[in-house]
Amino acid sequence: MDLMNGLPRVNLTAMRLATLIWLAGIACCVPGMAAEPQQKEQTAAEKADRPRQQEISFQCIAPVPGLPVPMDLTQADGIRLNALDVTVSLKQHQAFLIYTCALDIPRGIRGKTISVGVPFQYEPPDEQANAARQEPIRSLPFTKAVQDVVTSVDDLKCDFSLVEGRHLQADAPSMFPIAGITHWLVAQVPNKAGIHVLTFQFSVPYTQDVAITPEPKVHMGEPRLTLLTSPVITWTGGTPRAVVNVYSSEMTNQSVKLDPSADAKSIMTTPKGVYTWSLLGADGRPYAPSLVLTPGPGWVLDKDGRMTVRGERGVLTDQYDVTASSTLDRDPYGVPCSPDNLKKSSGYWAESVSGDGQGETLEIRLRKPGRLLGIMLETGISPVTDPEKDSEARRHPNIAYSMFSRPKGIQVTLNGTYTFDATLRDDWTPQIVVPPYYRQPVHTIKIRINSIYRGTGTSDTYIGILKPIIQ
Structure with a gap:
């Protein structure tokens, strides 16, 4: 899902929640969009007639x-x-x-x-x-x-x-x-x-x-x-x-x-x-x-990319440099794969080794180190990102998502010394990985794929979004 598709100057481009943006009416109120012609102030009657934005919820x-x-x-x-x-x-x-x-x-x-x-x-x-x-x-x-x-x-x-x-x-x-x-x-x-x-x-x-x-x-x-x-x-x-x-x-x-x-x-x-x-x-x-x-925290994300995790506030950041142990040439849509896509609102990274990618790594160096509240990930190839590009995937989202491998177990190493494991959910909804106990400023993050949810159509393992949450 792509929460801020097409809004490159907004931090929420990190998420693939495209449909939700449309449903929640976010596109009309996000800074960074092209300026609209100035309009006069609406009267109370005109405001009353305007459709109310609704809360969207699912489980x-x-x-x-x-x-x-x-x-x-x-x-x-x-x-x-x-x-x-x-x-x-x-x-x-x-x-x-x-x-x-x-x-x-x-x-x-x-x-x-x-x-x-x-x-x-x-x-x-x-x-x-x-x-x-x-x-x-x-x-x-x-x-x-x-x-x-x-x-x-x-x-x-x-x-x-x-x-x-x-x-x-x-x-x-x-x-x-x-x-x-x-x-x-x-x-x-x-x-x-x-x-x-x-x-x-x-x-x-x-x-x-x-x-x-x-x-x-x-x-x-x-x-x-x-x-x-x-x-x-x-x-x-x-x-x-x-x-x-x-x-x-x-x-x-x-x-x-x-x-x-x-x-x-x-x-x-x-x-x-x-x-x-x-x-x-x-x-x-x-x-x-x-x-x-x-067993763990929920989180709240606003339109400016600010996140609240366990009552502590941080921000999603794309200000990092990233290298991968291997990279697939192109994704199923023919778009080049790159670890830099993990910072963007479109595209994917996938490993390119034979097998299913177990042992492959991503290494991140933060340009502005800080305490790490968590890491937001979106794994696999989301079947609901662009219905016009792939209408069949949108009509059969679970089958489409299952075609491509997704990380299941990952090992995260902070600053080259502190290591913890995390098991991910097999879901295209964004999820966060929380570092237990570690409170020191983080300069580097290394993520290793330990296990995968195996795809039905290919062994290539995909990640769409990777965003550190920095305090």
Whole structure:
């Protein structure tokens, strides 16, 4: 998306939110445009008749995971979930979750395997309706929206599937917590009597709200991870122990917030900075049907390129020199690729090595060093940048965006000494990477591609925008 397409003297040329500019009426009030002939002051009646600029809002959607449930009540009668440990690793733009379940399987259970499922709330928009929206969103099929899936029993991998449809006994009274669920990660547990440890591992992106207000300002809400806790009550005899452990692998622990606050009363912090608390109250039931973790900051961007991150103000800057370890000759539109395009409102940079670009680097030297609040990135080739140039991409935005590889994991090195990792969201919406803990003036930034979201049509990995946020 291109928020300030065609306005080269405005800092917001950094973003590809072209449609939003038109919708929010920004183009008529941004400094740097060609001067219009002077007009007389409008009367109150004329002002009243003028169409009001509207706020534009949309949501970056993500699957919302719940605690595991038995998938066949007739088979699972008598099976107990003795304990459940939920470990949440908070990354910059997604969370990695591990469910460790102690299952007590009695003798006499029928079948070779026992199905246990993780429920997900997920409502991606209809693709055709989404493409017709004023501002389409990135949405993925469920089988691709949940990533990095591994399931195991007693440390041995077991079969799993990502499936859609209602639970077979969704209308049973005990299954009311999952009555509306239609997406599942299902593991097949070998039917052997005794206590066995079932583990689910998976990653999901965060949910974020975006609003464009008529001032104009872009408001990116705080990232949220919602965890549905009520499904744990579907197990026979209840669950004696259910604990959550949260640690920030790419963020500062101080940035994590929790809702509802009732859970916060039982939170403890380990010497290594891991938050841990019981999901269950004294009655053995969850404090609330769900809880929300907010692992990082939202941000606000105004028309002059000023940004507010965690209450601190900085500015998007294109005042830097950049070199790349390799550069592709031309993008799919035939336009030359260049690392200097990262500072502009059009064009792309892509690596040119064989393979998918893992290990390739961008090196930035700031002309005016300062404290780094974050780095704004837009990855991949945006399918909504220029509908007139590529109408097919605009009609099928998710398919078009998936054709070209995008960075997933990056390593950032500041001043040649301080290094941190960041996991990016697979989305054409601008996102920021925040340096945890580092507060020194930054002179140089080196970005290394560690992993990618692989494209369906080419292995070339693209980045459209890279803008440091300097205080």
